[in-house]
Amino acid sequence: MKILNPDLKKTNTEQVHRNWTQTAAFLCLRLSLIVVFLILMVILYDITKKGIGVISWLFLTEAPRTGMTEGGIFPAIVGTFYVTLIATLVAVPLGIITAIYLNEYALQGRLNRLIRISLRNMAGVPSIVFGLFGVALFVQRMGFRPSLLAAGMTLGLLTLPVTVTAAEEALKAVPKSYREGGLALGATKWQMVKSLVLPPAVPGMLTGVILGLSRAAGETAPILFTGAAFFLPYLPDSPFSQFMALPYHLFILATQHHDISGVRPLAYGTAFVLLVLVFMLNLSAVLLRYRYRKQIKQF
Amino acid sequence: MHNFKENAIKYFFMANGMLSIIILLGIFYLLLSRSLPALQNVGLTNFFAPGYWNPTAYTTPQYSILNLIKGTFMVGAGSLIFAVPLGVACATYLAEVAGAREREVLKPIIEILAGIPSVVLGFFGLVVVAPVIAELFGLNSGINALNGSILVGIMALPTIVSLAEDAISAVPQSYRHASLALGATKWQTILRITLPAALSGIIAASMLGMGRAVGETMTVLMATGNALAKPSSFFDSVRTLSANIAIEMGEVPVGSVHYHSLFFVGFVLFMITFIINLLADVIFQRYREEI
Numbered sequence: 071m072k073i074l075n076p077d078l079k080k081t082n083t084e085q086v087h088r089n090w091t092q093t094a095a096f097l098c099l100r101l102s103l104i105v106v107f108l109i110l111m112v113i114l115y116d117i118t119k120k121g122i123g124v125i126s127w128l129f130l131t132e133a134p135r136t137g138m139t140e141g142g143i144f145p146a147i148v149g150t151f152y153v154t155l156i157a158t159l160v161a162v163p164l165g166i167i168t169a170i171y172l173n174e175y176a177l178q179g180r181l182n183r184l185i186r187i188s189l190r191n192m193a194g195v196p197s198i199v200f201g202l203f204g205v206a207l208f209v210q211r212m213g214f215r216p217s218l219l220a221a222g223m224t225l226g227l228l229t230l231p232v233t234v235t236a237a238e239e240a241l242k243a244v245p246k247s248y249r250e251g252g253l254a255l256g257a258t259k260w261q262m263v264k265s266l267v268l269p270p271a272v273p274g275m276l277t278g279v280i281l282g283l284s285r286a287a288g289e290t291a292p293i294l295f296t297g298a299a300f301f302l303p304y305l306p307d308s309p310f311s312q313f314m315a316l317p318y319h320l321f322i323l324a325t326q327h328h329d330i331s332g333v334r335p336l337a338y339g340t341a342f343v344l345l346v347l348v349f350m351l352n353l354s355a356v357l358l359r360y361r362y363r364k365q366i367k368q369f
Numbered sequence: 370m371h372n373f374k375e376n377a378i379k380y381f382f383m384a385n386g387m388l389s390i391i392i393l394l395g396i397f398y399l400l401l402s403r404s405l406p407a408l409q410n411v412g413l414t415n416f417f418a419p420g421y422w423n424p425t426a427y428t429t430p431q432y433s434i435l436n437l438i439k440g441t442f443m444v445g446a447g448s449l450i451f452a453v454p455l456g457v458a459c460a461t462y463l464a465e466v467a468g469a470r471e472r473e474v475l476k477p478i479i480e481i482l483a484g485i486p487s488v489v490l491g492f493f494g495l496v497v498v499a500p501v502i503a504e505l506f507g508l509n510s511g512i513n514a515l516n517g518s519i520l521v522g523i524m525a526l527p528t529i530v531s532l533a534e535d536a537i538s539a540v541p542q543s544y545r546h547a548s549l550a551l552g553a554t555k556w557q558t559i560l561r562i563t564l565p566a567a568l569s570g571i572i573a574a575s576m577l578g579m580g581r582a583v584g585e586t587m588t589v590l591m592a593t594g595n596a597l598a599k600p601s602s603f604f605d606s607v608r609t610l611s612a613n614i615a616i617e618m619g620e621v622p623v624g625s626v627h628y629h630s631l632f633f634v635g636f637v638l639f640m641i642t643f644i645i646n647l648l649a650d651v652i653f654q655r656y657r658e659e660i
Binding site: 102105107187196231234260352 | 381403455480486611635
């Protein structure tokens with residue numbers, strides 16, 4: 071067959087070239103994700119491999135002994151539990167009410183935009199700055215001294231943006247028809263919000279609460295000066311006592327201890343427990359979100 | 370009566386909604402008022418004069434934060450050098466190439482990475498990455514700005530990926546369709562149409578990553594060595610603004626000039642991140658509106 075268009079052959083090679091470029095480019099992009107995956111795996115593998123051997127019933131239930139070179143991390147686990155609990159008690163009501171205001175009550179005006187900008191900006195405030203804020207406000211001005219309460223409230227404010235964002239997402243997922251139906255039947259705004267919008271949004275909000283929890287549990291910088299203690303042989307007995315916390319304990323064992331290489335296994339064990347704790351929280355949030363999304367789709 | 374209750378609830382919610390504004394203003398006010406005694410004693414210019422940070426010197430204490438600022442930006446910039454290309458590549462793949470099912474498997478990787486506490490990453494840098502760096506470059510210690518940059522980069526990566534992915538996904542389908550209809554390949558469309566259209570969003574994402582990197586505390590505290598000398602290369606140990614506060618705040622006598630100057634360091638750090646974040650936010654929102 072006679073080729074009518076002499077350019078046709080050229081176009082074909084160009085086509086091949088273009089396809090080849092695309093394949094190579096996509097490969098590079100995929101490679102970048104593989105790199106990130108490998109980074110993650112190396113971190114998890116290293117900490118798990120060297121940390122899991124340290125874990126025993128005693129490690130989880132005993133206090134540190136003989137200058138923190140032996141014993142376990144029980145007070146740190148308890149301290150992290152308490153401080154996270156206080157943070158949640160602060161962040162959850164404030165976060166949910168803020169979300170309800172932004173999504174149900176606020177007019178799309180200047181104030182609304184200002185609040186949103188502040189929230190996004192708050193999420194970007196360095197955690198150490200929150201620590202200083204906590205020192206100035208809770209420890210000194212309010213007179214809490216370094217304590218569970220001061221540290222918990224600092225962490226609560228730090229996690230507020232996470233909670234608001236998640237709670238708002240949950241409210242947005244509730245269909246508009248719910249609200250219109252309620253109002254059409256003569257319900258007031260608050261009646262409508264309380265009995266029609268909030269109930270289906272609860273699981274979604276719970277996701278946000280758990281995400282906030284996991285963020286608070288892992289933070290170190292904000293509690294450095296607001297209540298975390300180097301070493302305490304006893305458990306905190308009131309909101310005004312100081313406490314040990316897992317992330318701070320890891321920091322101490324890794325950098326501040328007099329026998330750093332000697333306590334390295336303990337540091338790995340602590341890191342492992344902290345990772346497991348945070349991942350369990352994140353995983354439950356993901357599972358909850360997954361189930362909840364399925365449910366919402368059925369509406 | 371009913372009306373009164375409704376209004377009370379409304380205003381209660383509104384007051385609560387303004388909490389974030391109050392907290393931001395409160396941080397600004399408290400940090401500034403706590404640093405005023407230091408500003409009066411040391412003088413604003415001395416904080417930015419050439420010299421060192423050495424408030425506990427026996428004869429003449431020095432309060433220059435220039436080296437701290439330099440250290441902060443070295444680690445911040447160093448982390449972005451690899452976190453931005455890597456993050457944008459990941460975001461492009463997730464938004465444009467990966468199928469729905471593939472994305473559902475890949476996205477948790479980024480989320481898990483975001484969930485790792487910074488103190489754990491710092492620990493990892495200290496015990497695993499630093500020795501590798503020392504060996505690779507023949508150094509005595511790998512605890513330096515490079516180590517900090519790598520770890521802070523990992524820390525900032527999830528922020529960059531998820532925001533850049535948002536920005537890329539926000540580019541209207543019609544752009545892509547038009548390009549494909551003209552005979553461009555998928556890759557040509559991504560490279561010449563989608564990515565340029567999303568550019569300002571990607572820049573905003575990178576800036577927010579920078580904001581995170583500059584404010585990061587525990588990772589740099591554990592991974593960079595915290596030396597006060599003037600850093601000249603990435604193999605030097607550096608101290609950042611955030612690490613400086615973390616190291617000294619616990620031991621300083623309350624009410625001393627040193628104590629108040631640490632609040633000033635915090636104030637400077639707050640202002641730097643605030644400006645970066647605000648700029649990024651403005652760019653991002655404008656991009657969203659345009660698209």
